[in-house]
Amino acid sequence: MKFTVTGHLGAVQRSLSTRTRVGRPMRVLAAVRTFDAAPEELWDALTAPERIQVWLGPTSGDLRVGGRFDIEDNASGDIVTCDKPRLIGVTWEFDGDISWVHATLTPSGDGTGLTVEHTAAIPPEFWEQYGPGATGIGWEMALLAIAEYLAAPDAPPLDPADP
Template sequence: MDTQAQIDAVDRALTTGEREGAPAHVQTIAQTYRAPIEDVWDAMTTLERIPRWFLPVSGDLRLGGRYAIEGNASGTVESCDAPNSFGVTWEFGGGITWLTVRLSPVDAEHTRVELEHVALADDVGAEMWEQFGPGATGVGWDSALLGLAQHLTTREVRPDNSAEWLQTDEGVHFLRLSADRWADAHIASGADAAAARRAADTTFAAYTGAPAAPGAD
């Protein structure tokens, strides 16, 4: 696995927007895969296939259905336009955010996947945002795109010890690179550079158990 190449293959962006008339943080993360759009759609929307690259999921993935990801979020399928896009609520820890995934064919053998994650600013809270920034969720989405890349390339099933891999030297390096790239996106959106780097350090520490950098809290 070339972690640097995977990190470099992903585009990340952070903007402000609105949801239901309220200010929101809008994160986008995108990658182009060497696979036709029908195959990528199937990988991302089939109950039997999602666990091969992400996490076990149960429920009804039809429009209006409810789903649950083992040990993670649950929600409702709010939109579905196969094989181009789907949108779900992402309900976790008593809060709700919104996830939209868009697929677009680059050519017959390549597909671009863009994931948009919207969270109300008031729900995140100014203190939490200042402490962790976009990396808190962004690092997780980076890991998901990594899993999808591995699956579409090798057809291998996501290993049961994938969480353990993140604690290896290679996995920790991947998490560090991801946190730093989300800091770059944070800065590009207008954030203070020093504050964005501190938030990235805090996020990295939270994912790895490493001591937070001085002043990061």
């Protein structure tokens, strides 16, 4: 089946909830998408630096539990949990704020379900201005990029400077 953006967008299930973490109210964005890839293939696409750079950007660091990662011109953080090929949990440090991201992989028929949960304290004025986009737009773009990459893994990396 040919990859289409509208097909991808329709394949993502999204939810938003609230919870308390470290004594503060948090917004939790969850995005779920099933990919036509085995768990090990999706895991590798999500964790191998040479593959991450194709769909997210150049990534460096000590990519193991207790290590730190840095995504060029994006976020950095600590790798908190890693249970290959099922779960990875990281802190997500961006623009002086720290939040938490968990990615869970679940076998689903011939493919793999990916659930990304991003838990963040969103200032009320930011929430009033952007709503769910305050946490969600970046993950929408990341899931789209992963889907495009898995559909054509040999395609050259996109150059953000080349419209």
